Amino acid sequence: MPTRTAPSRRLALLVLCTASLMVILDGSVVAVALPAIQRDLGFSAAGLAWVVNAYLVAFGGLLLLAGRLGDLLGRRRVFLAGVALFTLASLLCAVATTPGVLVSARFLQGAGGASATAVSLGMIVRLYPEPAGRTRAIAVFSFTGAAGASIGMLAGGVLTGIAGWPAIFLVNVPIGLAVLLAALRGVAPDRGAGLRAGLDVPGAALATSGLMVTVLAIVGVGEHGWTSVRTAGAALLATVLLAAFVRRQQVAATPLLPLRVLRTPDLVAANVVQFLAVAALFGFQFLLALALQLVLGLDATAAGLAFLPTPVAIAVVSLGLAGRLAARYGARPVLVTGLGLAVVGFLLLARLPADGSYPVDVLPAVLVFGIAGGLILPAVTTLAMAGADPADAGLASGLVNTTQQVGGALGLAVLATLAASRTDAVREAGRTATDALAAGYRAAFAVAAALVAAALLVALAALGRRRPVATPAVAGTPAEPVRRTAA
Incomplete structure (x- = not known):
């Protein structure tokens, strides 16, 4: 691979991060706009869920295939095709006048998002072959995933309120076109193994x-x-x-998935850790949004703003600290620290009272989750990709993203069902609706704490302890590997 200058690498990383943020945002941005979409297009209550589900089904189902196609056809080619499809589908969503058209366009959005996202980590590995630079680049890239859902909830409310629900899709069109043009200019073509290598x-x-x-x-x-x-x-x-x-x-x-990949201990362990952690953290976003409105009595705008400290903290930690800490101490200690903080955050929410207040009972946990998210996702992604053979980077990237999506969907379903069951039981016991809801959310947050604690145990027991770790590069000098006992 030809050596690339720092500015060209930064441009390529910016392109990949922008595309990732655009795709991640679309997974949550519609949540706030669903009532307006239902009113304008005439969705039934059951059909409305498919505005979200169509995207998730396509996205989660196609990640593994898209990652493998990147290895065979070239990751840049698959990335460009994915961004183009996502952008076109966004336009179709914005002009949809019937439920069927919108759901179909959302499925296409998910397919395009999967294609663009599945190969991104493999492209970063190629851009940054040196460990220290790769660690920092993955930290920057992981910020888009860690903060994207929170930003999406805030952006969805603002755009819907100002310009109507089509705006949440139209905004993707100029961004997608800009990403395509920048990628053609700033991301170097790569040669895949070719379809003859076998699909x-x-x-x-x-x-x-x-x-x-x-x-x-x-x-x-x-x-x-x-x-x-x-x-x-x-x-x-x-x-x-x-x-x-x-x-x-x-x-x-x-x-498609060589079983040798599943014999790589760190890759498998990192994906298990990620599955458990994302299952808890993804559910946290949606359940806390409901708790803020139904228990604490905040309106939709205030509930969206209540999440603002989370992406801010994630940005500070993942962009400013996580890469440096991982380069100095290793990704494993950073991951363990982040998981420990997430357990603390969920335990704080597990005591949320029915008459609580945001500054006292929620804000501390929101800040803790921001710090934890900024540490967990960059570290676990670094460990997963470090365990993959370079020839399987696209496949490993698709596997990492598949684990995220399936873990998030399963976690949300489990925690939401648990919260609803506990709420019904408490209400039947004669408690008020607010008390019952608070009890349901407390139970869900306690189970989320257990999920993250399980992820912490897997990280401590199964992730490698004797891995060479790169020290931070100093002004113009290459990073040198240093062997540590707790990396």
Whole structure:
């Protein structure tokens, strides 16, 4: 790979981060606009959920395939195609006049977002082959994922209030076009292994359909329940498809997911840690937004603003500290510290009283989550990608993103169902509606604390302890690896 100058690398990183932020924002920006969309387009209550679900099903289902296509066709080519599709689909969403058109366009958005996101980490690994530079670049990139959902909730409320719900989609069009032009100029072409190296078509079909059905089963829990025939049938079908996929990978000449990848201890452990942590943190965003309005009595705008400290803290930590700390002490101690802080944050919320106040009962936890998120995602991503062979960087990137999406969807479904069940039980015992809601959210936050504690135990027990760690590069000098015992 030809050596690239620092300015050109920074431009390429900016392009990748902007695309990632645009895609992540769209996962949460619609949440605040759903009532307006339902009113204007005539969605039924059940159909409205598919404005969100169509995006999640396509995004979560296609990440693994998109990552592998990046390895075969070239990651830049797949990235450009993904951004172009996402931008076009955003325009279709904005001009949609019927529920069917909007849901279809949201599915296309998810497909484009998956293609752009799945290869991004692999492109960063190629841009920054030196460990210290890669650690800092991943910290910057991870900020977009860690802060994107909070920013999306705030942006969705502001844009919908000022210009109507189509604005949340229209804003993607100029951003997407700018990303395409900048990528053509600032991201160097790369040569993939070529389709002759083998695209396992049956494996791709099994993996994509299996992941889509998995996400479909999860997102339908809120409407149909865990024990419904629909949920059980979808879960059974997903299990059969994914089991067939694993079997296919054992016999395929050129597997989509070479099983050697799953024999890399740090890659597997990092994905398990990420799955558990994201399951808790993604659910936190939505449950706290509801608790702020239904328990503390904030309006939608105030609830959105209440999240503002989180992305600010994430920005300060992930952009200013996480990379330096990981370069100096190793990614593992940074990850462990972040997970420990997240446990503290959830325990603070697990005592949220029905008559609580934002400054006393919520703000400390919001700040803790900002610091924790700024440490966790850069560190766990660094560890996952460091465990992958360079030839499998696109696949590993797709696996990391798939773990995030499935973990987030499952975590939200589990925590939301738990909160609802506990709320119903307390209400039936004769408590007020506010007391019952507060009890439900407290139970969900306590379980979220347990999920992060489990992630912490996996990180302590399974992630590598004797990995060479790069010290920070000093003004013009290359970083030198130093062996530490707790990296």
